[in-house]
Amino acid sequence: MPSQLSPAVVYDPTGGLGSREVAARAPGPGEVEIDVRAAGVCHSDLHIVTGDWPTDRPLVLGHEAAGVVTATGSGVASVRPGDHVVLSWFAPCRRCRKCVAGQAWLCTGTQAVANTLPDGTTPFTGADGEPLWPYLGLGAFTRRLVVPESAAVKVPAELPFGIGALLGCSITTGVGAVVNTAQVRPGESAVVVGTGGVGLSVVMGLRLAGADPIVAVDLSAERLAVARRFGATHTLDGAGTDVAAWCQEHLGGVDYAFEAIGSPRVVETLPAMLTSGGAAVLVGMAATDATGSFNLFDLADQGKRILGCNYGSSIGERDIPRLARLYLAGRLPLDDLIGRTRPLSEAAAAFDDLRSHTGVRTILEP
Numbered sequence: 001m002p003s004q005l006s007p008a009v010v011y012d013p014t015g016g017l018g019s020r021e022v023a024a025r026a027p028g029p030g031e032v033e034i035d036v037r038a039a040g041v042c043h044s045d046l047h048i049v050t051g052d053w054p055t056d057r058p059l060v061l062g063h064e065a066a067g068v069v070t071a072t073g074s075g076v077a078s079v080r081p082g083d084h085v086v087l088s089w090f091a092p093c094r095r096c097r098k099c100v101a102g103q104a105w106l107c108t109g110t111q112a113v114a115n116t117l118p119d120g121t122t123p124f125t126g127a128d129g130e131p132l133w134p135y136l137g138l139g140a141f142t143r144r145l146v147v148p149e150s151a152a153v154k155v156p157a158e159l160p161f162g163i164g165a166l167l168g169c170s171i172t173t174g175v176g177a178v179v180n181t182a183q184v185r186p187g188e189s190a191v192v193v194g195t196g197g198v199g200l201s202v203v204m205g206l207r208l209a210g211a212d213p214i215v216a217v218d219l220s221a222e223r224l225a226v227a228r229r230f231g232a233t234h235t236l237d238g239a240g241t242d243v244a245a246w247c248q249e250h251l252g253g254v255d256y257a258f259e260a261i262g263s264p265r266v267v268e269t270l271p272a273m274l275t276s277g278g279a280a281v282l283v284g285m286a287a288t289d290a291t292g293s294f295n296l297f298d299l300a301d302q303g304k305r306i307l308g309c310n311y312g313s314s315i316g317e318r319d320i321p322r323l324a325r326l327y328l329a330g331r332l333p334l335d336d337l338i339g340r341t342r343p344l345s346e347a348a349a350a351f352d353d354l355r356s357h358t359g360v361r362t363i364l365e366p
C-alpha cells in the first residue's frame with residue numbers, strides 16, 4: 001500500500017521545478033523505509049534543474065539527507081526501526097568486481113545513477129498514480145522514502161540531522177577527495193578552486209590531513225571568509241587572479257589542485273597550478289557532455305596526474321560513521337557549513353540561495 005500523499009520537490013522535464021504530492025510504497029525485500037528529517041541542497045540537484053544533466057522523466061530531487069528508519073523489508077540486517085541514518089546517493093550493489101575489491105565508489109552494478117531502485121522500479125507515485133522517479137535512487141526532498149539497504153548508513157543518534165544530511169554528500173565527497181582520492185600527506189600544499197559546500201569540505205579535509213599551505217579560491221568573499229575559518233591559509237578572488245601564475249610565483253606550484261565547481265574552463269587551468277608530480281583532482285562535476293583540453297607535453301614531461309573523484313572515493317558504511325565520530329569529537333567544524341534552514345515549501349528560494357552563493361549550505365526540512 002502506498003503511504004499517504006505528502007509534498008515533494010519535483011523536477012519535471014516538461015514543467016520544470018515544482019511541488020507535487022507523492023506517496024511511497026512499503027519497503028520490499030532488502031529495502032528500508034525512511035522518515036526524512038533534513039536534506040541539503042547541493043549543486044548536483046541544480047545540475048538537473050539547469051539541464052546540465054538531462055532527464056527524460058520527472059524526478060523527486062534531493063540526495064543529501066538524513067532521517068530515521070521507520071520500517072524494513074525482509075532480509076534487512078544492518079538497520080532497524082528507530083535507527084538514525086545518513087543516506088548514501090551511490091548505493092553500492094555489493095556484488096560487482098569493484099564492490100568486491102573494496103571500491104564501492106566505483107560500483108558498476110548500482111542503479112542509483114539511473115534514478116531508480118536496484119530493481120529498476122520507483123517507490124513513488126503521484127496523486128493520479130503516475131510514477132515519479134527517485135533522483136540518485138533517493139529523492140530526499142519529501143517526507144517518506146524507500147531506499148536499498150546499502151543506501152541507509154547507521155549513525156549515532158546524537159548526530160544532528162542537518163549535519164547528517166551534509167554527511168550524505170558534500171562532506172563525505174570533499175573530505176574523501178583529500179584523504180581517499182588524493183591521499184594528501186602532512187605538509188603537502190594544495191589549492192581548492194570553488195568553496196561551496198563541497199569545496200569547503202575539501203578545505204576542512206586538508207586541515208585534518210595537515211596540508212600546508214591551503215589556498216582557497218572563490219568569487220564570493222563571504223565563502224572565502226568561511227574557508228579561512230576552516231583552515232585556508234591564503235584566499236584568492238577567482239575573478240581577479242591568475243591562480244596558476246600565483247601558485248607558481250608564490251609556492252613553486254602546489255602538490256594538489258582541487259576543482260569543486262564543475263567548470264571545464266577552470267578544470268583546464270589546474271595542471272598549470274601544479275608542481276612536478278602534482279595531481280589535479282576533479283571533484284566538481286561538469287555537464288555530461290563537457291570536454292576539456294590540457295597541455296599534453298607538460299603533463300607527460302612533469303609527471304602531473306589528473307584524478308577523477310566520485311563521492312570522495314568513499315565507502316559509505318566506513319567513511320560516513322567515521323566522519324560523524326570526528327564531528328562528535330570536535331575535530332570537524334561542520335556546524336559552520338550549515339546556512340539557512342527552510343521548510344520544504346521554500347525549495348525554490350533554497351535553489352536561489354545556491355545560485356546566488358548566499359550563506360553556505362541551505363537545509364530543507366520536510
Ligand SMILES: NC(=O)c1ccc[n+]([C@@H]2O[C@H](COP(=O)([O-])OP(=O)(O)OC[C@H]3O[C@@H](n4cnc5c(N)ncnc54)[C@H](O)[C@@H]3O)[C@@H](O)[C@H]2O)c1
Nearest residue numbers: 043044194196197198218219238261262283284285310311
Ligand atoms: N564528485 C562528486 O561525487 C560530487 C559530489 C557532490 C557534488 N559534486 C559537484 O561539486 C560541484 C560543487 O558543488 P557545491 O554544491 O559545492 O556547489 P556550490 O554551487 O555550492 O559551490 C560552487 C562554488 O564555486 C564558486 N565558483 C563558481 N565559479 C567560480 C570560478 N570561476 N572561480 C572560483 N570559484 C567559482 C561559487 O562561488 C561557489 O561558491 C558541483 O559540480 C557538484 O555537482 C560532486
Ligand SMILES: [Zn+2]
Nearest residue numbers: 042044064169
Ligand atoms: Zn550532492
Ligand SMILES: [Zn+2]
Nearest residue numbers: 093096099107
Ligand atoms: Zn557494485
